[in-house]
Each structure stands twice: as structure tokens, then as C-alpha cells.
Amino acid sequence: MPREQTQSLFDEPDDDADALDVVDPNAPLADRMRPRSLDEFVGQEHVIGPGKMLRRLVEGSGRIPSMILWGPPGTGKTTLARLLSHRDRTRFAPLSAxxxxxxxxxxxxxxxxxxxxxxxxxxxxxxxxxxxxxGQQDALLPAVEDGTVTLLGATTENPSFEVNAALLSRCKTVILHPLDESQIVALLRRAIDDADRGLAALHPDVPDAELGRLARFSGGDVRVALSALESAVLSIAPGNDGKRRVDESTIVEALGRSRFAYDKGGExxxxxxxxxxxxLRNSDANAALYWLARLIEGGADPVFxxxxxxxxxxxxxxxxxxNAMVQAHAxxxxTRLIGLPEALYPLSQATLYLARAPKSNLVKRAYQAAAKDAAETANVPxxxxxxxxxxxxxASAGYGKGYRYVHDDPAARQAMTCLPDGLTGRSYVDPEELGGSTQDA
Structure with a gap:
């Protein structure tokens, strides 16, 4: 139920959830097109679909619990928070961390x-x-615990790592997903057709293929798609018929590298x-090259x-x-010597070599088995x-006594044990996996 239109000491401009109904003509398109109701909201059906919890809460049924809204940029976290505050006797107090x-x-x-x-x-x-x-998160705990505030926290990072366990335990985590291509195209088309908040007054002419391109390269981020659309339309002068015709080159230029943007220190x-x-482990060369390109084009450190x-x-x-180690080391x-962009070639070559190379985790298994025994017999002399x-x-204490130099005494390989008492005869490596006897290696 919409909240009452009453003015009080506590209704400040930034606190007013009804700001959703106010259009700032100077605001970016993504902000102007922010959904004002669930009817305008696109995506996240798993949490706001018919009968789902968030829909019931937005529609005014039940007490709102403290929540962490976790999802990539441009998936509707802020909008959902504002819609939740659009209730009777509720004020919205936004802060940016x-x-x-x-x-x-x-x-x-x-x-x-x-x-x-x-x-x-x-x-x-x-x-x-x-x-x-x-410390800042801890400062929230008393107010959340005693109900002074209902906390709605938005994050693009995994709350398991970035939110204190004490605070996280007092909140419900709601996971939001990137929008799919058809959903983003629908929102782009809405922005093009909207005369009050959108771009209709500019008479944009954007082919469906270019809207699809925007949607594909936005990475599920509606804000990226809408911002690129606005930039593309504004950069085109109107034709004789007043229309602004947006083509592929304009869309590509407007997107820039934003389609690959990600937090290099994030999850x-x-x-x-x-x-x-x-x-690579699965010997899938095509997938390995794809993920390599995602890392490189996203700006990852090539040395990493x-x-x-x-x-x-x-x-x-x-x-x-x-030879796989030789290729990787080279x-x-x-890469350290030449850097990007040329380093993409040796990195790609090593990736392809490793993908097609035969796989064995013998070294890992052998070491782990040896490490287990080493930990259990750490005090064995x-x-x-x-x-x-x-x-x-x-020497008088017996150091070196009985040692046989294998180069002068080949029989020492079989006759002399090199493991401590209690581990004699222990095998960490299957000789067949080494291609022969460990004694002959």
C-alpha cells in the first residue's frame, strides 16, 4: 500500500522514497528510467515473481527483515530497496559506504x-x-538488533567474505542475477519509446541488431547498456527527417571497454x-582461450x-x-619482458599447449601423501x-656410519633404505606412473 503523503520533521529530500516519481531531466538516462513500481521492474523473477517474498514485502504484506542485496552492478539493488520503502509510515535513509x-x-x-x-x-x-x-559494520549491529533500523545493504561482492559474520547473521541475503539479453533489450526499447523520462524526444532510430549488441556487451548490467545507448544517441546529429540514426560503429564506440570491466581485486x-x-584441466582449448581473453581484455595483470x-x-x-613447465615458464x-598487448601471444601459446597436453596430478598426490607422513612423524630422527x-x-657418535655411495656401490639402491624407522617400504609414487621403476629413475 502506498505510504501516506504526510510531511514531518524527518522527511528530508534524500529520505523520501517518493523521489522515484520525480524525474530530473539532467540525470543520466539510467537514473531517469529507474523503475517506479514492480510493474516496471524487469528481471529477478526468482525473488519478485508472483508469490515471492520480495513482491509480498513491496506490496505491503509483512515486516521487512534486514537484508543484504547481493548482485552484479545494474541488477536493481537500489531500485528494490526504494520500492521496499514505498510503504505506510516508512522513511528511506540512503547512505553510500x-x-x-x-x-x-x-x-x-x-x-x-x-x-x-x-x-x-x-x-x-x-x-x-x-x-x-x-568497525563501521560493527557500529550497525545494535540498531539492527533492536529494530531501530531495518538494514538494506547492497553489494557487488560476496557477502561471505565482505560482510561481518555477526551482521550477516542478522540479515537475509538476497541474490540478484544479471539480466539476460532479451530483458535488457526490452528496457532499452522502453527508454527509446518513453517521451517523459527516456529518449523519444530525440527521435532515435536504433536497429534491433544494435540493441541486441548493446545488451550482449553490457554484461547483464542495465546501467551500462542505458548509458551507452544515451551516449550513442546524443553523439548523432539529427537527419533531415529529425531522426538520429545509430549504427554499429556508434554503438561500439559508446560501449568502449566497459563491456569487459570488472573489479580486478574482486571475486x-x-x-x-x-x-x-x-x-585447462579439462583439456578444453576453446574454453581456456575464451577465459584467457576475458581476463586479458578485462585488464587482469598478465603476470598473474x-x-x-x-x-x-x-x-x-x-x-x-x-615440457609443459618449460612452455609455461617461457x-x-x-610476459615480464614485453608486457601487453604483445604478451597475449605467448600466454595464448602456453594456454593451448597446456590444454592439449596429457594430464597427471601424480606430483600433487605424491607430495600430499609424503607431507601427511612427514606431519605424523615430525619428531622421528x-x-x-x-x-x-x-x-x-x-663421526664418533655414528653419523654417516653404514652409508653406501651408490656410484661406487650400485647395490646400495636396493640394499640401503633412506626412510626413517616406521616408514621403511612406504611408496608415494606408482613406478608405472613414472614410466619405470623408481629405483631405476
Whole structure:
């Protein structure tokens, strides 16, 4: 149910959820086209579809719990928060974790306590909540716990890593997904046709193929798509018929490298690296090249990529093809020497070599088995015959006694044990996996 249109001490411009109904003609297109109701909201059917929790809450049924809205940029986190605040006796208090600190938090909570005395409930919306440090997040706990505020935190980062466990346990995590191509095209078409908030007054002529291109290259981020559309339309002069005809080159120029943008220190960076390694392990050369390109074009450090290739060359190829390490190491050294963009060639070559190389994790399994025994027998002394008798005292104590020099005594390979007592005969490596006997290797 829409909230009452009452003015109070606590209704400040930034706190007013009805700002959704106000259009600032100077605002970016993405902001002007922000959905004003669930009917205008596109996507996220898994949480706002018929009968789903968020729909019931937006429509005014039930108490709103504190929530962390987790999803990529441009998926509707801020809009959903504002729609949730569009209720009777509810005020919306937005903060940005980039611009605010503990001082601003305390001021917002103090206002919420005053509002509570007048039977107004506060939805405290914190954009990019992952930017708050532990102390700043801890400052929220008492107000969330006693119900002074309902916290709506928006984040593009995994809350498991970026939100304090104590705060996370008091919030419901709502996961939002990137919009698909058809959904973004629908929103772009809406912006083109809207005369009040959109671009209709500019008479844009954008072919369906170019709208599809915008949708594909926006990475599921509606804001990127709408911003690129606005830039493209504004950059074209009207023709004799008043229409602004947008073609492929204009769309490509408007998109720039934004279609590859991602946080090089965030979770997605490591997700891409994981996809590359898993594709290589699975000997899928096409997928490996794709993920490599995503990393490179997204601006990943090429040396970081080279390090990952070196690790895989030993961990997942290893003795099945010892040249894999040579290829990976060479690619790493060349990358350090020449840098991007030319480094994409040695990195691609190493990627293709590793993808088609035979796979073996023998080295990893053998070491892990040996490490397990090493941990369990950490106090077992080195056998005397394997110790060096550096001083006469050490020699008199039996250091080196019984050691047989294999170059002069070939029989020592079979006759002399090199493992400590209790581990004699232990095997970490199957001789057949090495291509012969470990004794002959």
C-alpha cells in the first residue's frame, strides 16, 4: 500500500522514497528510467515473481527483515530497496559506504530513533556496504538488533567474505542475477519509446541488431547498456527527417571497454581465473582461450595469469609432459619482458599447449601423501647413516656410519633404505606412473 503523503520533521529530500516519481531531466538516462513500481521492474523473477517474498514485502504484506542485496552492478539493488520503502509510515535513509563513515552512520541511527518515537520506521539503505570496514559494520549491529533500523545493504561482492559474520547473521541475503539479453533489450526499447523520462524526444532510430549488441556487451548490467545507448544517441546529429540514426560503429564506440570491466581485486577476477584453470584441466582449448581473453581484455595483470599457468603446468600436467613447465615458464618470462598487448601471444601459446597436453596430478598426490607422513612423524630422527659427519665428535657418535655411495656401490639402491624407522617400504609414487621403476629413475 502506498505510504501516506504526510510531511514531518524527518522527511528530508534524500529520505523520501517518493523521489522515484520525480524525474530530473539532467540525470543520466539510467537514473531517469529507474523503475517506479514492480510493474516496471524487469528481471529477478526468482525473488519478485508472483508469490515471492520480495513482491509480498513491496506490496505491503509483512515486516521487512534486514537484508543484504547481493548482485552484479545494474541488477536493481537500489531500485528494490526504494520500492521496499514505498510503504505506510516508512522513511528511506540512503547512505553510500564510499562517502560515509561512522559519524554519518551514528547520525542516521539517531534520526531513526527520533523517527521511531513518532511511529515512523526507517529503512537504512547502505550502497556498497562491502566498502565499510569491520568497525563501521560493527557500529550497525545494535540498531539492527533492536529494530531501530531495518538494514538494506547492497553489494557487488560476496557477502561471505565482505560482510561481518555477526551482521550477516542478522540479515537475509538476497541474490540478484544479471539480466539476460532479451530483458535488457526490452528496457532499452522502453527508454527509446518513453517521451517523459527516456529518449523519444530525440527521435532515435536504433536497429534491433544494435540493441541486441548493446545488451550482449553490457554484461547483464542495465546501467551500462542505458548509458551507452544515451551516449550513442546524443553523439548523432539529427537527419533531415529529425531522426538520429545509430549504427554499429556508434554503438561500439559508446560501449568502449566497459563491456569487459570488472573489479580486478574482486571475486569475479578469481572466478575468471578459476574458470581458466578448470578449462585447462579439462583439456578444453576453446574454453581456456575464451577465459584467457576475458581476463586479458578485462585488464587482469598478465603476470598473474602467467603464474597460474605455471602452477597448472606442474600440478595438472607434471610428469605426463615435463615440457609443459618449460612452455609455461617461457611464457611467464616473455610476459615480464614485453608486457601487453604483445604478451597475449605467448600466454595464448602456453594456454593451448597446456590444454592439449596429457594430464597427471601424480606430483600433487605424491607430495600430499609424503607431507601427511612427514606431519605424523615430525619428531622421528634422521637415520644415522644419512647424516653427515661434519666433526670427529659426530663421526664418533655414528653419523654417516653404514652409508653406501651408490656410484661406487650400485647395490646400495636396493640394499640401503633412506626412510626413517616406521616408514621403511612406504611408496608415494606408482613406478608405472613414472614410466619405470623408481629405483631405476
Amino acid at each position: 564510499v562517502l560515509s563513515g561512522v559519524k554519518e552512520l551514528r547520525e542516521a541511527i539517531a534520526k531513526a530513533r527520533d523517527a521511531r518515537r513518532h511511529f515512523l520506521h526507517t529503512l537504512l539503505f547502505i550502497d556498497e556496504i562491502h566498502r565499510f570496514n569491520k 569475479d577476477h578469481y572466478n575468471l581465473a578459476s574458470a581458466l584453470i578448470k578449462s 595469469i602467467a603464474r597460474r599457468l605455471c602452477i597448472l603446468a606442474s600440478e595438472d600436467v607434471g610428469l605426463a609432459d615435463p 611464457a611467464a618470462e616473455i 634422521v637415520p644415522l647413516h644419512l647424516r653427515n659427519a661434519v666433526t670427529p665428535l659426530m
